[in-house]
Amino acid sequence: MDLNTISDIAFPETRDEVWPLLDGDAVMAGGTWLMSEPQVHLLRLIDLNGLGWEPYVIRDEGLQLGATCTIETISGLSRSDALLDNWCAAPLLHQCCTALLQSFKIWKTATIGGNLSLAFPAGAMVSLAAGLDGVVTIWTGDGGEYQSSVIDFVTGPAENIMGTHDVLRSVLFPAAAMRSRTAYRKIALSPLGRSGAVILGRRYTDADGGGLTLTVSGATDRPHDLPFGDVPTQAELDHALDERIPPQSWYTDCHGAADWRRAVTGVLAHEIREELA
Template sequence: MDLNEIVDIAVVGARNDLAQLGTSDAVIAGGTWLFSEPQPGIRRLFDITGLGWEPVTVETSGLELAATCTVERVSALSRELPPDWIAAPLLHQCCTALLASYKIWGSATVGGNLCLSFPAGAMISLATALDATVTIWRADGSDRSVAITEFVTGAATNVLETGDVVRSVFLPAAALRARTAFRKIALAPLGRSGAVLVGRLDLPTDGGAFALAVTGSTTRPLSLRFDTVPTPDALDAALDDIPDDVWHEDAHGAPDWRKAVSRVLAHEIRQELS
């Protein structure tokens, strides 16, 4: 879509260039959502691809994905990560939760998906399942690291303030070494995700904890945590503690349906990882 109110596009070459960001500006990397609908009030675009960030950095401590890393690149990592990172298939699985063509996969970015903060954000599901932290370049020149479950505050809302830019997301090695189980459901075979749940069972050497990421069905990502694989009753109790107003409602699913299917998927995951 033509954005006929845009009067300037600035290619960002250094962090200092971002100091000009204001309320009538927008950051662009892939632009797959930005150009999908009118953007009233936006007059200038800041293209951060000129910063030349390395899309993927593998370290012994974990995996860093630049905000400009594409969904396509994330998917490919499932075949490239160290063999002891047995959660690697989850990267591709979460990418499949993003209803999009291969053209979108080649342009859409991790940062864009996080910043939109939609309940069905596929990269949000991945980040929640693997205990990710998001690094933010603050408008005042400082850096801030925040857990993904704190970064997204609601449907299409997050902690970013005017002038803030997401720099990267970090997935710790301990989570990447864990066993995982993935479940997704939608009202239609090609519909937007109504619920995306991921279970993770850490290795005994990493503490042996069990975590359940509840996304897609809720307005913000949730991580339910247990010392080990929970009993069915303990899992039900944790799900019951989710406030009613957190279950999401839109054209892709009613809150009661999302709550019900999330419970079914959660128990399937518990059984798979037991």
């Protein structure tokens, strides 16, 4: 879509050149959402791709993805020997990429940073990053930065903790989460529809504490973690779903009603509990 109010596009190559950001400015990563609907309040786009951020870096602490890393690259990491040799969670990267409704254009250009910044309930990268204990690093205009868990980063549908002119720089999936055994379930009202619920599980190695954590996303207005010291019983899992997810968090939109989402989440969560037992 043509964005007729845009009169300038900036291509910063260093951090200092990104700011100052003014009213009417928007940073752009893949541009797949920005170009998909009218943005009459915007006058200038700041393309982040010239900053040359590494798409991913494999560190002792875990897997760090640059905010401009594309869905296609994240999916490809699931087949990378560098990940598969050390990290059981590698297949989850591709699985979560398939939870995004997308054309090949979105597959090739949409970024994890754009998806996290939008913070939609159906945000597949929100599911992935929350489900791997992701920690985001955010740059501020005064040269500073801060970190947040992805669970705390998303505060509601299309809401996150970033200030107006903050820029999401990267997300780290800690090594303990990458070493964990994972399980993935997604359901949508139609085969290619946006996600109605995405439920992820991770079972940490004994050396990492051996616990099991479920992440509920897609079904709720923001992602929720349900950590258990060990594999929960059916009753413990049902209790946690009722007690730890506020009733008002179950989400209704054209991709599913709240009561349906609550019901299918229960079914899928039990499947994950059995798979990771």
